[in-house]
Amino acid sequence: KQEVTQIPAALSVPEGENLVLNCSFTDSAIYNLQWFRQDPGKGLTSLLLIQSSQREQTSGRLNASLDKSSGRSTLYIAASQPGDSATYLCAVPPGAGNKLTFGGGTRVLVKP
């Protein structure tokens, strides 16, 4: 059974600092890994999708790395802004199962 863990659970930084969010998973037989952002009371917005054959994906200030062998992914957000405050979730799609497995999320607060 796939288990996904995100550390830390919460993170507070001053504006301008770089953010490092960690995601680990127990079953390395994944198709891909997806990072989402969720604002309070809202749905999930996809940030980055990394295929299993890739080592990283970049979009603007966001960069996500994937190390399948060690079961880890890291989301880097450069030069954080107050608008980056949200909960960030990583998720892996099923290998043999049907359910997209989510980590518990990292709640980020960027203080102006």
Place this chain on the structure above:
Amino acid sequence: GAGVSQSPSNKVTEKGKDVELRCDPISGHTALYWYRQSLGQGLEFLIYFQGNSAPDKSGLPSDRFSAERTGGSVSTLTIQRTQQEDSAVYLCASSSGPGGGYTFGSGTRLTVV
């Protein structure tokens, strides 16, 4: 459509009433998921549809919950005899398959009073 559309965006209902929540996935996406998220909690899997296969209903919390997907497109989640513990945000997602990413709708916030 361009994204996953859910309706209504908000629903307030009295305890004991039935409600229907609608999800219109991205055109051509064969996989459709329903999740719910209670206040301050993580995402709870409810049900999964893949093409014409029998749905995976293993996450439905009780027999008051049911869902259908007509013509491989629009899905409706029905909750009968609603209870206060059913209050949550119900999220729908669709995907082109295991290798594709998942796109979520904006959710339906259900409040049972």
